[in-house]
Amino acid sequence: MGRDISKKDTKLLCLKSGGICAFPNCRKSLIQEETDKDNPVITGEIAHIVAYEPGGPRGDATFPKQELNKHTNLILLCGDHHKLIDSQPNTYSIRVLQAMKQDHEATMRSLHQPENAEPPVAVIKESLHSSLLAVSYLPAVVFAASSEYNDRQKHEVRERIKYPSDRWELTPFLLREGHLFAFHDLQEEENPFRSVISNRDIQIIPAQELWSSAEGKRRYQALLNYALIKYTTGLNLQYDPAHRRYFFPAAKNKDERTVIYRPLNQNQSKRKVAWPQKQKATGKNKNLWIHLATSLRFHEVAPLRWCLSIRPERHFTSDGCTPLPPKQIGRRSTRLKARMYNHPYLSEVHFWRDYLSRGKPQIILNFRNQSVVIDTTQLLTFEIEWPGIAEDTKPFNNQVCNHDLFSYSELMQAIEGEDRDCQDTDEDGEEELDDE
Template sequence: MSIPLQEQKILALTSGGVCAFLGCGEALVNNEASEPSIIGQMAHIVGQQRQGPRGRSEMSDTDRDKATNLVLLCGKHHKVIDDHPHVYSVHVLRQMKADHEQRIASATRRPKPPTPKPLVTETVHSTMLRVSQIPKFIYSAPCDYGDRQKQEVAKLLSYDKVPRDESLPFLLRERHIFAFQNLTQYSNPFSKVANPLDAFEIPIEDFCADPEGKRRFVSLLNSAIAKHCGHRRVRFDREHHRYYFVPIEKGKDRTESYRTLTDRSTSRNVVWNPKRKSTGEGRPFWLHLAADLSFHQMGEKEWCFSIRPERHVTKDGETPYNPKYVGRKVTKLKARMFNDAYLGEVHFWRDFLSGGKPRFILNFGRQSAIIETELLPIEVAWEGIPADTKSFSNQVYEDDLFSFGALQSASGRDDNEEENFDDDEDE
């Protein structure tokens, strides 16, 4: 056969490997045998030989063997068109070829990429707060208690000399205790658990140099948040790693006051039994405001605190709801939130945790962690969300004498540690 290989390839690709005869569509590669076989045939529209079917034409011999003059058919329909050249004329076959190749092209053509939308420049507020200060040291000492004896250790702590706002997070690992309090001091709250003479100090940079040390440090910070929330009747759900409000009185809704983004005092439900609109009857579940609160390291000396609003569901304000149905309910509630509503919930949590102050402070005695309440903003150029056009105002709290004094005290704890150490020993 004199048809060039290039023309054969073009014909096979544009025909999609199926018979072009209208209504046939037979695949022209047979895979039924052990080895695939080609059963397609290339039929000339204008005959290859001038004395053959449809051969009378002024077309050159070269053009007769080009893909533009060929139609790919099964053996059956190749015979049909050649046996009836007056029915399947040059005009009919050219139209058949064009229609078939158009169908193949339409079925295999890639969709055009969508026209890019114009970008808008917006300030996107993250759900993260800046941690402006973390403890400088971890203290550790050998002890007689294992990892699962945390409750026994907690009962031995000396709380009588510890201010109410001071947090005592600790970890038990490999018969050692780890804490932010200075365990080398004889008057420290852990003195009944670990001998101060055996205690030692580890700089945070060294402690977090390996992944396990970093995990332990974050665990101590998260434990401090749990205690900070616990004082405010917010409980930790360990299974789902989220904090949730609990009722003040059994069987009654709970509300909390806070300052809105427009600096207006208001209140909202944080634990409630939803009512049916038609009858006012309580539904068979209770909703609790909840959030994932976590510390994250962003750089060598950069940390942030994230707030991810959630929902907690119970049967009666206390008993856990069937987990099989919780995910669907929570997803449905969160799906209705646009950015302003979501960030509004983040704002509520930062206001609640800080008491409406520019920051909240985790006090560890001689050390502190300080979390600023301004949401970290990022300038971005993006397509935006068409239906989400409501603006969000990032309320920044101003310092008063009390918050400024608390900041000065917390910031000075680490700086004055060596200076005050001798005084403490004299006492």
């Protein structure tokens, strides 16, 4: 079927056809590979869609003659299908062959140029940074001993506790219905509560048993929260029981307070944490102090998986120590809005994380033989996929730090303290207890 088809039109047709018969579902390759004895052979045949001879099958006298041998009027077929279309010109009309060629060449294009395919729906993969720190270790048991002190005699008990020499060893306790509950091993002779409990009938209650009831969990959380209050006192924070938040008090002589803290793996930083508001025009104090504050809560986020949440807040006073009456503070203004990409919020979460951990990779609440270890190397991050919002992305680096030798040995000590038998014991008397 030579008839002066140019080399260029031949090449264009063969390339656009991908060397494959254009007949639907034939897919026969039109090149036979060479053999030991013979050269490769092209078995494809070029057929005219509008016949070259006006009087032949699919002839059209009105079709421009100079278009007849163009690749656009040609179709590449195997021998069998070439024979078929020429034998059944009424079935394989001009229109049918044009559609066949168009479909085939489009299929070839999509195979070779995937970018021409329909673009996939744009989905952005991002990390969502939470304000949660993972709790890696928790006391496995709570000790209970009978005590002659009742829940209103907390102060008397506090006065009689034999405080440990290590100021970071914390002594949280609860008094309920004639019993004292603590994370400290009350069986130990030298335990801090020895003067306020009876040595008989000391119970060891597995933590998981406590967590399985709402009351037990509340009791366990109350012990954790008391431990936090004691821990943060050591960091010069004050606890505001009305709002259950921790805040920086003014410095001595009612000066503004700044703290030096060490962001993980970074140089020291300084930050203003309690300061008086001044009139812009006059520079005079406005009788309003702002104190950085945070709410800290332990949550069981999944069975046996606990987290500590950090929620930055503000505490307001009139003079650095007298809280403003609630009327003057909208609830709104004491809580910072948390938004996915709210940079100042996340920076403040990081400030608290660094300050509370004293620049270490973990916060340890130490109860001598047991402890809480909170991993501060990273805020928990969740991978999400969503169709993003243009120009709404702002990368936030979640700093990671590594343990150094000292912090590692501290961690090991804390873990080894956990490594105790936790035997099931009978817990007499279901107690209905309220969180304080």
